[in-house]
Amino acid sequence: MRMEGTFEVGAPRERVWRCITDPTLMVACIPGCEEIAPVDARRYRARVLVEVGPVKARFNLVVEVVEELPFERVASVTRGEEGTRASILSAENMVILAEIGPALTEVRYSSDVSVTGRLAKYGLGMMKKRVDRLGVEFAERFRERIAAGATSA
């Protein structure tokens, strides 16, 4: 299942870069994200609540940055499972920043998400919609945060 999208942020690319690499800010932007904590230089641990209709699943994820080109792009892989091990999630993610103007940055993101286990039985269409919407919600929140000047950097 693939999720992708593009949105623009009214901020210089370097600032956007600092935001997307700032775990505190990402907690606030990722829908359902309850916690992010760095494990080491390249890895984060995250807890995310995914709600699909009446079904709620809390995933414990590890995000590992596999490639980082400062200010331009970051590739990561996500692995994790529900607390009960009932579903397993893995994803390959890519975020690419493009400078459109001095204070305008385009964020392109894509993620190949694979879920197996109980949630996988739940209907492909719904999961896709849910994941697409997560992307849109993320973009909205991210823009809001940047507009509000919220960055620890």
Next chain:
Amino acid sequence: MSALAHLHRPATIEEAVRLLAAGDGERVRLLAGGATLVAMMNAELVDPAELVSLAAIAELRGIRALADGGLRIGAMTRHRETAAEARLAGAAAVLREAAARIANPVVRNMGTIGGSIAFADPAADYPPALVAADAAVEIAGRRGRRQVPAREFFVDWFATALAPGEMVTAVLLAPPAPGRGSYDKLCRVSGDFAIASVALSVAWRDGACERVGLAVGGCGPRPLHLDEADALLRSGRLGEAAARRAGELLAAAADPLEDVRASAAYRRRVIPRMVERAVAQARAQLEANR
């Protein structure tokens, strides 16, 4: 392993609401006919700690006429009963036809209208029918009863206007009006969820449309309905041009799924075609009645 520790069987709505309020919407769930909830429990998709069975609450059962001639369909009314209800005639027949298309005879014998709409599967049959019929949903909570128009009840994929701790107690219909109600479902095999469905409810008097309700199921997070499309059909007297335009508007407003049943593109494509057919059939009946 199921975490279910308690199965309550309250005798009144108030008691059910009290038991429900003790949970957070995930830990405690209402059990109506079981057709959806138990299936989800078997698939380990939900794992409630407590269930509140509504089976023993007399007030939730059956269909009765209201003082104004309207109908009150209790939340625990089985699809089979709704499908056989003679009073759901004329414009209200849309509900009866939708009930008759749900799943199969055995599941219709188990599933209830309250359970179905509270689950709010956008590909289910009742939601577009209730929206087309402009029904209202009666809701009970700690603070008493309230009514929500069906058009506002369905909020999102599997999400309704029910607040935490609230339950559906009935579906309310205005007094049945002469006219035509129809429900057309496109699905892979009989009893499957809809790829797309068209619910149409037309009330007429003396050969003139008084009210038109048109809703499409399976093509968005909730039943697809546009006041503008209803108005077009009414003012256009169910004419071909109005039907075409209404179908186009609905297709443009659709946000269909891409799933194992069909592609989003196909769903968009069939919406106007199914709408035109449903309207043409209504028009033919209206003309025959004239």
Next chain:
Amino acid sequence: MTTPDAAPVVGQSVPRLEVREKLTGRAQYVADLYRPRMLHGAILGSPHAHARIKSYDVSAARAAPGVHCVLTGEDFGDHRMGAFIKDEHAIAKGKVRYVGEPVAVVAAETEAQARAAARLVEVEYEELPAILTPAAALAPGAAVIHEELASYFKVFDAVCGGNVCSRTELAEGDVERGFRESDLFVEGRYRTQPQAHVSLEPCGALAEVDAAGRVTLWSANQSVFRVQANVCESLGLPMSRLRCLTPRVGAGFGNKMEAHVQPIVVKLALATGRPVRLVLTREEDFEIVRARHPFEVRVRTGVKRDGTFVAREVEVLLDGGAYADDSPGVLGYSLLMARGPYRIPHTRCRGTLVYTNKLRFGAFRGFGNPQVTFATETQIDEIAAQLGIDPVEIRRRNALGADDRWFGGQALASNGLPECIDVAERESGWNARAAARAAPGRRRGLGFACTAHIGGLLGTGAIVRMLEDGTVVLNTGAVDIGQGSDTVLTQIVAEALKLPLDQVSVASPDTDGSPYNWGTTASRVTYTTGRAVLAAAREVERQVKAHAAEMLECAEADLELLPGGAVGLKGVPGKTLPFVAISARAHWRKGGPIVGTNTWVFDRPTVDPKRAVATGLPFPQIGVYSFGAVAAEVEVDEVTGQVAVLRAWTVADVGRAINRASVEGQLEGAFAQGLGFALFEALVFDGPRLANPTLMDYKVPTSLEVPYELHAHIVEHPEPDGPFGAKGVGEIGINAVAAAIANAVAAATGARLRELPLTGERVLGALAAAAANTG
């Protein structure tokens, strides 16, 4: 004189022997078996399509409540199983090759405990690139799914390497010359989808170990002997240590022929010393057993202007999934069927079977024939349309006749194809078909297609034993999976020995006591096992007569069997001996007791090297040919493109129908399964993962999709060496259904679809395209 007792039973619609137990709920399937102190098994499936297993941690699972045993690939030896290529471990070892592949198994006190514990097994993986399509598998530099393929044991001369599991070629004549001599050729590419068997009973097994360490295994299967071979191969167990039995089986269609959970269950029982049962959930049954191969077929046919077929070239590409299973057989068989039941002097068929990181594809009713028949039989309609010849007429002109040979060179000892065509044409009202009977907004069309199928393959045996009281027990090892073979074989014995049916009992298949039987597959039981049964019954007759001759002091040749279980001296009324007298004596005399046995292996060569060239074909002898024709009437909804089948006629030459109702039941059931294949059944993959492994999302036909007007017609052209002339019927009914329906859709709409299933979406698209072309 015929007594009511001894009315002929062959050809009659005798009710199933076991029908009362099925009607009253007493029939026991594997899930209905409970043993004292029985544990329950559960499986942890792989979340990855392709990964190396780096480590396991089973400590949490072992400590979970009720758990007796947790096993991973490390607990299994390095043994592999497979019908054609031994490439599969009992559970994943070293690598996982598809999502859902068992990586760890648990036995616990309850099913819920076992499932919960399985999830606690920690597996560390190193992911490898997932190969999800044949094209990706064949791409240069593609990750290799079976690195040790070259070293695997193969039962045939497999042409393999890289991700190619096998390549097969079969050719007759000179195809280039054939195309040069053709006036017209038509070419097309066709695709078919993966279809799930959906036997209503999910796969399952129950194993129990005795004090000596010998295992008894009950399982849902199509062959106790294949189960025994698979389990022992994959566990490195001597076959003498495993006894395989079968309770009632809730249908198979191919998915219960080779192993499913049997090796796992046996291993768990051995590890715990307790009986262990594991019945798959419906979802697991979808995800980890097997399914029908998706095919890509390219067909090019050259014809004369008068409609005579001259040349054909076929190329098929099969996605075999992660393990070979029965795939090499399916590939070879599909090529053998790609010429169809027609004379095409110059034909060349080539096929490639590749490994991918998906669920294994394997045997499924039709065995590759429905896929190629969809391609070839719809192409014939295209040819007919281009030449302006009636579709039935062009088939009749090219149909194989009595003196023709099958592709590859095998002679046909019986051939009812021309009659099948006539019957389907007549019954469907083909020549009176009208285009415009449909309601407004709907279109109707009638479609036609032909097919043939083998019944045969490999070894079989029968023991007919007469008891002291003159009744008999039949023991064949053939599993009745619901198709009714126990009844048919009993009818054969009863007819041969002129016994009432109730004096023949059937022994349940048992690897300890039954003669070898390859299995309930390849439409083979009636023909091959029936032949053994008949020969064994004849042997009983010989022994009975030998004893009777001593008793009556006459020559054996002067004796005859009398109805009701007796022997009499020909022409001398009153000089009779009932079986009870003969058998009782035989149990005390030299030459007794009376036991008739027969074993044989199907032995007619598939390919005549003087006529055809074959490489990589895994079955040197295959079977005898049944023939069939299908006509289907459809209605297409112009608004949605949805297709409904209104009426259908399915005709088959089965040699001789031993049990008419059973034969009709096979043809009707096969039609329904073909209808699902034609119109909506499809396994959908989301990347590497099956997206619809439930009956909510994967739909099979209900009683409303299958028309009530489904007419099965039996044509009888006896096979000379078949039992009472019978040949196979299990699969023939499915092959031509999708093609007939696609031809009907084309007749109704002018839209030609080359990809299955014919969903509303595709038909609506084709309708629009057809309208654009003509408009």
Next chain:
Amino acid sequence: MSTRRPLALRVNRAEHELFAAPGDTLLTALRDALGFTGAKRGCNQGACGACTVLVDDEPVRACLTLAHECAGREIVTIEGAAGAAQALQAAFEEAGAVQCGFCTPGMILTAAAMLERTPRPSADEVRAGLSGNLCRCSGYRKIVDAVLRAAETGAP
């Protein structure tokens, strides 16, 4: 964690005492606790119909019904077939409507309830009435014929 509680079920006109967890389905109780294995687990999602039993004369999916919801109700499984169900058993045998048999108990009980409501159904009514009970073997033709046959012979 769920604990098993005592439960009295009336099955096939006899009282049965058993223990069942609150989340146990009627199917689990019938099969594992009481040994009525005629109800089959085909999908556990209500989609196949192999588990269909009668509760107060109406067909239900035993896999979607909680056992504790059935206290005080009259449950009939194929093992307790009576009346129309018996006529159907005979008709299924005569019509050759049984193949693997896995769908048969659910099919017969569904048909029995249908015949109670519609004693003389048309073929299409039978098809609609059985549309929630999957059969993968027969193509349904002989099953529909069997129900029509039972309706004829069962009619007063």
